[in-house]
Amino acid sequence: MKALSKGSYINHGRDYRWLQFATLLWALTYRNVVSRYRKSILGPAWAIIHPLFYMVIFTFLRGVTNFSDEGIPYPIFTFAALVPWTFFANGVMQSAPSVLLNANVIKKIAAPREVFPLSAVLTSLFDFAIAGVVLAGLMIWYHIPVSSALIWLPVLMLVTLALAFAIGMFLASFGTYKRDLVMAAPFLIQFWLFASPIMYPLSQVPEKWHLLYVMNPVVGLIEGYRNVLLKASAPPMKPFLWSVVMTLVILALAWPFFRWMSQYFADVV
């Protein structure tokens, strides 16, 4: 058989505008959020059960081990890290199968496929907002003073969102072809939880391991949230900058990879 030249598809009439993309993104996120809680008794309360549960376990564990709390009441110390962590973890875990779960939509429309992992991350942003209210209540309870450092919060959230989106895109693009990464995602996240300063502070990690430990882009973010929320200070500069750089690098690798793989999603889902 003769060699085939590469195929091309040009549509002169297609103008997929941002407004359509935004509408679709919003609609998918709305569907994800509403469908998840409509038939449950506790509803959106589920968004806080997950981090609360971990908080209780960690507080209990602290009785038998010795985690430093850097002078902050331990429950709020760990909860302030658990809430953004849950946002990140759910974002990643929900975007990994997002392409598979939307198979019939993918087979039908030519919209940019990024919309599926992105809406998964936004869905977990909704949970983050609910858990955030509880976190605020807890902060008032423990008399944590509110400071001007809170202006860092949107920046931290944006980086967290971008990181979850980037890793989610990577898992989704590979996982759509071979399910391994979709199945590995919860396990990976579990491991990642312990490799991040959530039940313990960064300062407790031995100095000689710091360089390696800070490679984890979540470290700078979690420490950042803790600084901003509890310590009235800016995120620790070095780990935070490292998080931003890592996020950009992962995004720069995962996005083109996803772009290329996503052309063929309709063939394999």
Add this chain to the structure above:
Amino acid sequence: MDDVVIKVDSLWKRYGLPLPGFVRKGQRWLQRNLSSDHRQSTTRSEPAGDNHFALKDVSFEVKRGETLGIIGCNGAGKSTLLKILAGVTPPTSGKVEILGRVFPMIELNAGIHPELTGRENARLLGAIMGLPRDEIEAKVSEIEEFCELQGWFDKPVRMYSSGMLARLGFGVAVEVESDILLVDEVLAVGDISFQRKCLRRIHKYAANGGTVLLVSHWMDMVRSVCKEGIYLDKGGIVTHADIQSVIIDYVNAIHSAEKMLGTTQRATDEGAEDTEIRIKKVEVFAGDSEQPADEVSCGEDVTFRIHYRASRRIENPSFAVSFWTADGIRLSTVNSYFAGFSIDAVDGVGYCDCRLPRLPLLPGVYFIRVGIYDALTTWYYYRIGWEDPPIELVVRGSMLLSENVALTPDHGIVHLESGWSLS
């Protein structure tokens, strides 16, 4: 490409990720070495589907306002073609150029969630089909009206019947403006009045200058919507012509494939002598011709000659011929006994002629089934076309009503004589 809105040039399509060679080799190596049953996996070559092309060298053009029907057997590549035109999956090779907004009327309910209400799902579907938010809000009430779901519109769609779901999907789809409509067998569900409503919409869309590409197995629908047609088989175009010729080619191809299966069956019961009477063959004569005809024309006199052989004397038989469309609608049945022609008895070999003056069938492919019955009990002695493939009747040409007014398939299936007056 002035008014050409779809241009497909030597399009090939193979499903799956076009992996570089070394990745494929690595995958095969992994498969060989990780598989527990070593012996079996080494003998297994690459899966047969790996090099399978869903479309092979397909080229065609569609002009603005054209209505193109795509027909063919399952797996011929019809849906793949639509998916490529919709931009959902990329062509492996070849060029596809499209001018205009494409709307794929495929899987209209893709994306809905059973826990959301009809209204919420309508918004979701609108977003999936590419409507911007403000347009969705403006059209929700129109959609509600079109769907005719009344109180159900605000109930979760998990409570809907499949017909109600279809109405929801279609109700949103008709609100989407586009230049090119790709329709893929969506009207199979829904009650008759809903199907009619959908058909009217598509007709209206075509009448307003919209371009329609329709994939369907329902020949009457293809015929009524489309002027042009493509017959796809095993990924390649067999015929691209006016819809009538395409349907004839398609039905012929299926029929000859069935006939090949059927011949062996007929040969076996040829030897069975226990049948009291059998039909040896049926010949069709057009006009006064002495030669059996392959095709007949609309409006000419047609004679069906039913050759029989009886192994004993059969009292009071009746001969019957029934006429069917390619979609399986029984148009009519003529029966010698009902026509007032009573036969005392038949014995041995002979034939019975059934003459239809001015054949009232418009051009198309029809099937006829023939039987010999007991006139009184209507129990059949022998019949062909029921357990075995029916006889094909190809009607070509158009009946000229007056000097230059011809009846075409657009006008329906049968011709009715009519008289008119004005007062």
